[in-house]
Amino acid sequence: MIATPESFTHDVHSDAASGGYTVYSLPTAAPGKRVTGRDLPRADATAKVTGRAVYNTDIVRPGMLHAKVLRSPHAHARLVSIDASAARALDGVTAVLTRNETVGLACYGTMVKDQPVVATDAVRYVGDIVAAVAAVDESTALAALDLIEVEYEILPAVFDVEQALDPSSPTIHPVEPRGGLPPYRNGASASLRSGHNVSYEFRYSTGSPDVWDECDHIFEDTFRFSRMNHMHLEPFVTVAEATDDEIEVWTATQSPFNLRQELGHVFNLPENRIRVHVALLGGAFGAKNGPKADPVAIRLSQLSGGRPVRFCMSTEEGFLTVSQHAAKLTVKAGVKADGTFVARTSTVLLDSGAYAEHSPAVAEKAGYRMPGAYRWQHIDTVCKAVTTNTVPAGAMRGFGATQTTWAGERQVDLIAQRLGMDPYELRLKNLKKLGEEFVPGDAGIDSDLAEGMRLVADAIGYHTRDRGGNRGMGVCVGLKDSGGGNKPAMARVKVTANGDVFLNCALTEMGQGGHSAMSQIVADVLHTSRDRVVYTRIDTDHTPFDQGTNASSGVVVMGQAVRNAAENLRRQVLEWAGEQFALDPATAVLDDWTVRTPAGEVYPLFERIMEYFGHTGFEFSADGYYKVRNDADAPLAARCVFYEIGWAAAEVEVDPETGKVTVLQLAVSGDAGKVINKIGCRGQDEGAAVLGLAQALFEEMRYENGELLNAEALLYRVPLAEDIPERFVSITQEQGHGAGPFGAKGMGEGGMLPIAPAIAQAVADAVGAQLTELPMTPERVFRALSIGGVSSLLPLSHA
Amino acid sequence: MTEYPDRDPDRSTAADGELDTCIEFALNGVKQIVRVDANAILLDVLRNNHGCKGVRASCERGVCGACTVLVDDLPVASCSTFAFSVDGASVETVEGLAAPDGTLSPQQRAFSECGGFQCGFCTSGMLMLTTGLLRQDPQPDRGTIREWISSNTCRCTGYEMILESVERAAELAGETNGESA
Numbered sequence: 001m002i003a004t005p006e007s008f009t010h011d012v013h014s015d016a017a018s019g020g021y022t023v024y025s026l027p028t029a030a031p032g033k034r035v036t037g038r039d040l041p042r043a044d045a046t047a048k049v050t051g052r053a054v055y056n057t058d059i060v061r062p063g064m065l066h067a068k069v070l071r072s073p074h075a076h077a078r079l080v081s082i083d084a085s086a087a088r089a090l091d092g093v094t095a096v097l098t099r100n101e102t103v104g105l106a107c108y109g110t111m112v113k114d115q116p117v118v119a120t121d122a123v124r125y126v127g128d129i130v131a132a133v134a135a136v137d138e139s140t141a142l143a144a145l146d147l148i149e150v151e152y153e154i155l156p157a158v159f160d161v162e163q164a165l166d167p168s169s170p171t172i173h174p175v176e177p178r179g180g181l182p183p184y185r186n187g188a189s190a191s192l193r194s195g196h197n198v199s200y201e202f203r204y205s206t207g208s209p210d211v212w213d214e215c216d217h218i219f220e221d222t223f224r225f226s227r228m229n230h231m232h233l234e235p236f237v238t239v240a241e242a243t244d245d246e247i248e249v250w251t252a253t254q255s256p257f258n259l260r261q262e263l264g265h266v267f268n269l270p271e272n273r274i275r276v277h278v279a280l281l282g283g284a285f286g287a288k289n290g291p292k293a294d295p296v297a298i299r300l301s302q303l304s305g306g307r308p309v310r311f312c313m314s315t316e317e318g319f320l321t322v323s324q325h326a327a328k329l330t331v332k333a334g335v336k337a338d339g340t341f342v343a344r345t346s347t348v349l350l351d352s353g354a355y356a357e358h359s360p361a362v363a364e365k366a367g368y369r370m371p372g373a374y375r376w377q378h379i380d381t382v383c384k385a386v387t388t389n390t391v392p393a394g395a396m397r398g399f400g401a402t403q404t405t406w407a408g409e410r411q412v413d414l415i416a417q418r419l420g421m422d423p424y425e426l427r428l429k430n431l432k433k434l435g436e437e438f439v440p441g442d443a444g445i446d447s448d449l450a451e452g453m454r455l456v457a458d459a460i461g462y463h464t465r466d467r468g469g470n471r472g473m474g475v476c477v478g479l480k481d482s483g484g485g486n487k488p489a490m491a492r493v494k495v496t497a498n499g500d501v502f503l504n505c506a507l508t509e510m511g512q513g514g515h516s517a518m519s520q521i522v523a524d525v526l527h528t529s530r531d532r533v534v535y536t537r538i539d540t541d542h543t544p545f546d547q548g549t550n551a552s553s554g555v556v557v558m559g560q561a562v563r564n565a566a567e568n569l570r571r572q573v574l575e576w577a578g579e580q581f582a583l584d585p586a587t588a589v590l591d592d593w594t595v596r597t598p599a600g601e602v603y604p605l606f607e608r609i610m611e612y613f614g615h616t617g618f619e620f621s622a623d624g625y626y627k628v629r630n631d632a633d634a635p636l637a638a639r640c641v642f643y644e645i646g647w648a649a650a651e652v653e654v655d656p657e658t659g660k661v662t663v664l665q666l667a668v669s670g671d672a673g674k675v676i677n678k679i680g681c682r683g684q685d686e687g688a689a690v691l692g693l694a695q696a697l698f699e700e701m702r703y704e705n706g707e708l709l710n711a712e713a714l715l716y717r718v719p720l721a722e723d724i725p726e727r728f729v730s731i732t733q734e735q736g737h738g739a740g741p742f743g744a745k746g747m748g749e750g751g752m753l754p755i756a757p758a759i760a761q762a763v764a765d766a767v768g769a770q771l772t773e774l775p776m777t778p779e780r781v782f783r784a785l786s787i788g789g790v791s792s793l794l795p796l797s798h799a
Numbered sequence: 800m801t802e803y804p805d806r807d808p809d810r811s812t813a814a815d816g817e818l819d820t821c822i823e824f825a826l827n828g829v830k831q832i833v834r835v836d837a838n839a840i841l842l843d844v845l846r847n848n849h850g851c852k853g854v855r856a857s858c859e860r861g862v863c864g865a866c867t868v869l870v871d872d873l874p875v876a877s878c879s880t881f882a883f884s885v886d887g888a889s890v891e892t893v894e895g896l897a898a899p900d901g902t903l904s905p906q907q908r909a910f911s912e913c914g915g916f917q918c919g920f921c922t923s924g925m926l927m928l929t930t931g932l933l934r935q936d937p938q939p940d941r942g943t944i945r946e947w948i949s950s951n952t953c954r955c956t957g958y959e960m961i962l963e964s965v966e967r968a969a970e971l972a973g974e975t976n977g978e979s980a
Contacts, residue, residue, distance in 0.1 A: 041912055041914070047919075049893075049903065049911050051894050052853065053853075058852050233865050233921055234857065234918070285954070314859065682960065683960060687954075691954075713863055718954065719958075721944075721949045721958040721962060724957070724962075730959075
């Protein structure tokens, strides 16, 4: 690894007494032999650079058939009739799936189950699956689709959240779907179907509304957040082998056990008749939560006599499957004349598309995360997941928080301008301190927020900048509670007589480096090299339970389960050694598969194990479990495991004649708590920052009258190497307060949160245009310049 | 470029009513003679007929570059290349980068060392792009690297670590050449 001055690790020495945190020390490894925290290449490096890595797209089963689906050309239509007889008669076709073949199957979705395997009564968006075909090859399946005749009765459609809420607009789901609510408490609550076309509504309130009377100013602003596509390079793909009694899938999923549960529900089968295998994922960013290609592949396999069916979507189909949530956010803030924040209320309308998908969870987070990084005496937020006739929206990197950080941080900048204050100073004045509760009943903030702001600001020279030349700077902080609160994780570690280690857990590797990090944790606890640890293949029949790989919680929640498993194993080995060698297991040390005593005795384990077990071999095996405790005071039922914080600072140059924004410098920082793998941490923050950069400036799914205009790789512009700012700095902090192994925290979403607001503030700083809508295209920037941006704003102090 | 002057024109025939053609090309240095459909795509032929699973299929529109291979030293998107068009050419895939004993090439070592990947789905294409670039320009400057790498998409890394990987690959390749010289 080349050390560049632009990439460094900053160790912040915070006062542990103020927050009452413990920085975990490494259990056995001497500093010289530590595996965690080093600049080690990722464990999957060799497989990936030689092309030998196996992704879910590479799975081939004997006699495998191929599936293709027919998608609706209409945004909303009643299905009058489907004639698939000609398709069924085509040579090479083994099965055709229409609504007639879905009798007895249930709908799926997180908390609100409203999405059928194929459309039954109506289609609800352009791209909704109407029918599917399995055939001996893809071209035959495609030819068969052309022979399916569908008669539609076009229904009025609705494409905008505000229209959708209007009771005169069409009801997109006339029949109320099955749904459930989590056990919220202490100010948090939710309801299903709280209004016209609202699938889920989350509310959070704390503190007295009387404090509005103490406010010198009350500001209300509205912001719009655009919709991105995940565009992970590996498409949605599933190979299914299924009968009416048994299902086996090889699939691209982040959450194999959740998928197993959902498939059990859809296909009405016990979970022990369903087996999910997961290979490496070629990116996911949240998209691979919940069923995607699975239900169609499974049903087609059942209809094809149990032969394996592969359904691999194209990139274009990925655009028609799931997206991020667009949002309209109205935020009202009450502040004192000196800039002290007092009260904040908000209404967030999430465009959840035609099916609920992951929207309830996103709504929960967008409602709960609205306070952001600041101290408010009173908070009252509501977030509605609004159904529209567009592509379903689901989980995407930082969900809920990307939307609320855009609006919340943008409003801080607008308030600063109205009060004639420096936005940086206004933030510092109101930031929560290390250890201060996020909201009453929840965990304390586990990073020094002001320190991170100072780091990124210094990295771009924020305080020493020259004004003028259409250049400007912005600094921003985004905060999200981690998603691991209600998440149990289990892991198993096995060691052969030889000292070869198997790590068996269901954390999926989608690029974040999770397998590497988990292997490093095990290696450190067992005091061995990471290369001796193999991360076993994920298979729900044999892998211990895990709730899913999401919300950056892997390294903390699964990390603790893995650490516990490794520690249990180490204890077991030392106890066995204690009996065998008559030594004290409490003082003995495991080191490179030998046991050492404080007196300097050395017992190599292999020979002794073989001798004891009659030269037939043995495996030690231990399990680990982790779940943060439930808490009656915590609004989301358990206190937040860790807070993921992203800091960013940007310098831009704006061309006032065209509105084009050029990012000259971008500094991003996350707090790893304690670094497990440096390369992994850096990659997580930089990758997230570039997604944020794209969201800020150009990346967007464009709808016009319900028609998705750019749903393909040729038209949908994702960032390229040439889009990276001239100076791009990432700073991995190690503040040491994390709840994960050795003090680690999750990474990977935080870096996305602050980018767009930091760039927006830099634009305002440069030319006085205050943007409230994403992406900040030249056209929008130009328009904001010509009309002077948000009305009722004082001119910027320096302008 | 590999020439096949003794190529038998009769090998291109229409069999069973299907238009197909017989092509010869060098795959990672080994001569191959295969019959392919006239409209067969190089990506499919490499993955399905030759087991080159390291060539990744993603956008299949010639945009993302995950399927990049070298044809006569130049990077091409194999998803947008007809198989017949490589007749007589040299085709290189990620499988051909490491030495037969498994020793990684400078490019592979650099990407591994510098973390030039996360999910790794773009990596085969990025490595072939890098290999093609270093053949054209063994010591490219940062601007040239950015320009070349901009023809492929990586959704995970934010590119900075890929750019560093390419710089490091040039360094390592230089050292290797220096040693062998």
